[in-house]
Amino acid sequence: MSAYLKKFIQYRGLLSQLVSKDIKTKYRRSMLGYLWSVLNPLMMMMILTVVFSTVFRNDIPNFPVYFLTGQLIFNAFSEATNTAMSSVISNSALIKKVYFPKYILPVSKAGAAFVNFVLSLIALVVVLALTKTSISWAILLLPLPLLYLLLISTGVGLFLSALAVRFRDIVHLYGVVLTALMYLTPIFYPITILPDAARQIVSFNPIFHILEMFRCVVMYRTVPSLKANLVCMGFSIIALCVGMLTFKKNQDQFILYL
Amino acid sequence: MESTALSVDGVTMQFNLAKENVDNLKEYVIRKIKRQLNYEKFCALRDISFTLEKGDSLAIIGKNGSGKSTLLKVISGIIRPTAGSVTVNGSIAPLIELGAGFDQDLTARENVFLNGAVLGYDKKFMREKYDEIIDFAELWDFVDVPVKNFSTGMAARLGFSIATIITPEILIVDEILAVGDHDFQVKCENKMSEMLSRGATLLFVSHSEEKVKQLCRRALWLDHGRARMLGSADEVCDAYLQA
Numbered sequence: 001m002s003a004y005l006k007k008f009i010q011y012r013g014l015l016s017q018l019v020s021k022d023i024k025t026k027y028r029r030s031m032l033g034y035l036w037s038v039l040n041p042l043m044m045m046m047i048l049t050v051v052f053s054t055v056f057r058n059d060i061p062n063f064p065v066y067f068l069t070g071q072l073i074f075n076a077f078s079e080a081t082n083t084a085m086s087s088v089i090s091n092s093a094l095i096k097k098v099y100f101p102k103y104i105l106p107v108s109k110a111g112a113a114f115v116n117f118v119l120s121l122i123a124l125v126v127v128l129a130l131t132k133t134s135i136s137w138a139i140l141l142l143p144l145p146l147l148y149l150l151l152i153s154t155g156v157g158l159f160l161s162a163l164a165v166r167f168r169d170i171v172h173l174y175g176v177v178l179t180a181l182m183y184l185t186p187i188f189y190p191i192t193i194l195p196d197a198a199r200q201i202v203s204f205n206p207i208f209h210i211l212e213m214f215r216c217v218v219m220y221r222t223v224p225s226l227k228a229n230l231v232c233m234g235f236s237i238i239a240l241c242v243g244m245l246t247f248k249k250n251q252d253q254f255i256l257y258l
Numbered sequence: 259m260e261s262t263a264l265s266v267d268g269v270t271m272q273f274n275l276a277k278e279n280v281d282n283l284k285e286y287v288i289r290k291i292k293r294q295l296n297y298e299k300f301c302a303l304r305d306i307s308f309t310l311e312k313g314d315s316l317a318i319i320g321k322n323g324s325g326k327s328t329l330l331k332v333i334s335g336i337i338r339p340t341a342g343s344v345t346v347n348g349s350i351a352p353l354i355e356l357g358a359g360f361d362q363d364l365t366a367r368e369n370v371f372l373n374g375a376v377l378g379y380d381k382k383f384m385r386e387k388y389d390e391i392i393d394f395a396e397l398w399d400f401v402d403v404p405v406k407n408f409s410t411g412m413a414a415r416l417g418f419s420i421a422t423i424i425t426p427e428i429l430i431v432d433e434i435l436a437v438g439d440h441d442f443q444v445k446c447e448n449k450m451s452e453m454l455s456r457g458a459t460l461l462f463v464s465h466s467e468e469k470v471k472q473l474c475r476r477a478l479w480l481d482h483g484r485a486r487m488l489g490s491a492d493e494v495c496d497a498y499l500q501a
Contacts, residue, residue: 010378011375013374013375013378013379013380014375014376014378016375017371017372017375017381018372018375021361021364021368021372024364024368025361025363025364028363094359094376095336096336097336097354097355097359098336098352098354098355098359098376098377099334099335099336099352100376100377100378167282167283167286168282169282169283169284170283252337252338255336255337256273256274
């Protein structure tokens with residue numbers, strides 16, 4: 001255990017280098033650069049708000065904030081897991097030639113997506129101000145859902161990246177899984193419209209619980225309950241354990257399949 | 259203080275030589291059901307053992323595909339051997355593929371730090387050594403140019419400078435000095451000799467018999483993954499050339 005920790009400390013520089021590399025290269029050569037992390041969710045929200053307030057009528061109070069919170073959380077998860085999934089495959093040249101702890105690759109991708117997500121929270125601040133949504137001290141608990149999100153996406157990313165090396169089909173399959181997951185997350189509909197059976201299924205979706213907690217502190221001005229925290233913590237621990245074990249078990253085989 | 263720098267003990271490396279790479283689920287399931295999942299085994303290394311004292315130098319020679327690079331990869335920890343073990347006492351600088359960790363879109367300056375991190379050096383250390391690295395690579399005019407615009411030789415120069423920034427206890431060199439112009443090759447060889455004179459242990463792969471004799475005291479001849487001969491560099495080289 002202490003050997004692992006020592007390795008991690010030695011290579012933590014690599015982790016931060018890779019994260020900053022990803023963020024730097026993401027918007028390189030675009031004129032607006034980092035601003036896109038804010039503009040993108042803002043524009044999406046505007047389109048969806050227009051669609052849902054004219055074509056599909058809905059009675060969600062404060063729809064812009066409701067939708068934006070959902071979209072930010074889901075996109076962060078989707079970006080983190082998607083990029084982490086292919087991180088080992090796309091860095092095959094490096095893995096074949098240099099020794100370094102391989103888990104750094106998916107972890108750095110999840111980290112980069114998370115930094116990008118934190119940046120895009122500026123969009124949320126803008127929309128909160130424009131819609132004159134009042135906030136309370138509960139917002140100070142914002143780091144909680146963010147932490148759970150980071151842990152779960154890291155775990156899922158580790159799991160997927162290890163599997164994807166062995167079975168490339170995962171890369172294609174995961175797109176479908178993400179779409180299903182998106183509809184199982186109340187991003188643009190209220191959870192109350194679902195029949196009981198569907199709600200049962202949704203309760204197994206970790207993103208739903210994180211989103212609930214996120215909306216709790218941002219829009220509903222309430223402190224998330226202990227139960228909600230325990231549920232999110234449980235999901236985080238399961239995701240991390242399964243991810244780390246799968247990765248550890250498979251990592252020595254990577255080189256044979258790259 | 260231990261006197262062995264490296265001991266390789268009965269290392270065997272076996273690859274599944276999948277004729278058609280089974281890397282998708284459907285294929286895997288079908289073959290599992292049909293019980294066709296027996297891969298052809300390919301032994302890249304068979305029961306290789308040797309020890310290297312501190313300050314010693316060993317050349318590994320052999321034909322293409324005889325397992326030289328695989329052995330170096332096993333020693334530097336990139337692949338884990340199927341059987342046997344490798345014990346390393348000290349830091350390793352693997353000059354196996356220079357600039358392997360370069361990101362083509364980043365500039366030379368950014369790549370120095372990225373590559374340093376890949377090799378496990380911290381940022382502060384790299385900042386101190388930065389000038390020295392660019393000096394040695396003679397790339398001051400190109401520090402802010404993306405590496406994708408570099409020539410192969412320039413990238414190799416940068417890679418060599420980064421990899422040799424510490425004086426490692428064990429230096430692993432895999433036929434890399436073939437790139438780069440004559441002046442730079444001489445410079446690299448001088449740097450390697452300097453490290454050796456400071457007590458570094460060398461593991462060297464080359465097809466040039468002349469360089470092997472010049473740089474190494476001992477040699478290991480690999481033939482189809484087996485150790486055919488282990489002895490003084492002169493003897494092994496001569497036997498290899500006659501075979």
